Amino acid sequence: MGSRNKTMLIVSAFVVLLSVVIHLLHRVFGFLETYLIIQGVTPLSPGLQLLQNLFFIVPILLLIVSFFLFKKEKHDQLPLLLTLTLTFASISIIAGGDGLVEYHFSIFMVLAFIIFFNSFKLILISTVIFAIQHFGGYFLFPQLLCGTENYAFSLLMIHAVFLILMSGAASLIITLQNRATSLMQIEKEKQQEKEELLVAQLTKTANQVLNTVLQLKEGSQESKLASRKLLLRSKKWLQVLISS
Known part of the structure; x- marks a missing residue:
C-alpha cells in the first residue's frame, strides 16, 4: 500500500504541475492566443476568472x-x-487551457492512473465528478469547459458517452485484474497446502526412521547384554567343570 501511494503521489504531483504549466502558458504567455481568437473564444468575465x-x-x-x-x-x-487531486487537476487543466477540447483528453489520462488503485469506488467518484463538471459547466460556465458559449450540447453528449465507456473499460480492467489476482491466490494456497502436506509426510517418515533406528539401537544393546550374560555363564560352567 505504501509503495503504491508513493507512486500515485508522484503521479499526482506531475499532473498538478502540468496543470500549473498550462495555466501559465495560457494566462501569462498567451499560448494559442491567435487560434483562440479565430475560434471565437472571448476573455473571461471577473466571475469566471475567480472560478x-x-x-x-x-x-x-x-x-x-x-x-x-x-x-x-x-x-x-x-x-x-x-483520486480527488488527479480529478481536480484535470478539471484545472481544462479550465486553464481555455476549455479547449484537446485538454479534455486529460480526463482519460487521469482515469487510467486511478485504475492503479484497483478500486471501483474511486473510479465511480472520479466519473461522477467529471459528469457534474461537464453537465453543470455546460450551463453555468461553458467558457471554462468548452471555450465558448456556443458549444453544441450534442458534442457534449459525445464526451459523456466516451467518459462512461472509459469508466466501463476501467471497471472491466479492475474486474479482470481482481479475478487474476484471486486465481493466483488460490493457486498459491493450493501450492502451499501441497508443500505443507509434503513437509508433514517427510516429518512423519523421518520420525518413523528415527523410531526404527532407536529400536534397532535398543535391540543391539539388548543383544550385547545377552551375549555378555551368556559369556559369563559359559565361564562359570568352565570353571565348575575344571574344578570338578
Missing part, C-alpha cells in the same frame, strides 16, 4: 494535504485524496 483561480488552487491544496498524510503514514485516506 478559474479556484479550479487552479483546489488540486494544489489537495496535493499538499496528500503529501502531509503520506508523511504521517496515514495511507488509508490517501487513495481517495489522490
Whole structure:
C-alpha cells in the first residue's frame, strides 16, 4: 500500500504541475492566443476568472494535504485524496487551457492512473465528478469547459458517452485484474497446502526412521547384554567343570 501511494503521489504531483504549466502558458504567455481568437473564444468575465483561480488552487491544496498524510503514514485516506487531486487537476487543466477540447483528453489520462488503485469506488467518484463538471459547466460556465458559449450540447453528449465507456473499460480492467489476482491466490494456497502436506509426510517418515533406528539401537544393546550374560555363564560352567 505504501509503495503504491508513493507512486500515485508522484503521479499526482506531475499532473498538478502540468496543470500549473498550462495555466501559465495560457494566462501569462498567451499560448494559442491567435487560434483562440479565430475560434471565437472571448476573455473571461471577473466571475469566471475567480472560478478559474479556484479550479487552479483546489488540486494544489489537495496535493499538499496528500503529501502531509503520506508523511504521517496515514495511507488509508490517501487513495481517495489522490483520486480527488488527479480529478481536480484535470478539471484545472481544462479550465486553464481555455476549455479547449484537446485538454479534455486529460480526463482519460487521469482515469487510467486511478485504475492503479484497483478500486471501483474511486473510479465511480472520479466519473461522477467529471459528469457534474461537464453537465453543470455546460450551463453555468461553458467558457471554462468548452471555450465558448456556443458549444453544441450534442458534442457534449459525445464526451459523456466516451467518459462512461472509459469508466466501463476501467471497471472491466479492475474486474479482470481482481479475478487474476484471486486465481493466483488460490493457486498459491493450493501450492502451499501441497508443500505443507509434503513437509508433514517427510516429518512423519523421518520420525518413523528415527523410531526404527532407536529400536534397532535398543535391540543391539539388548543383544550385547545377552551375549555378555551368556559369556559369563559359559565361564562359570568352565570353571565348575575344571574344578570338578
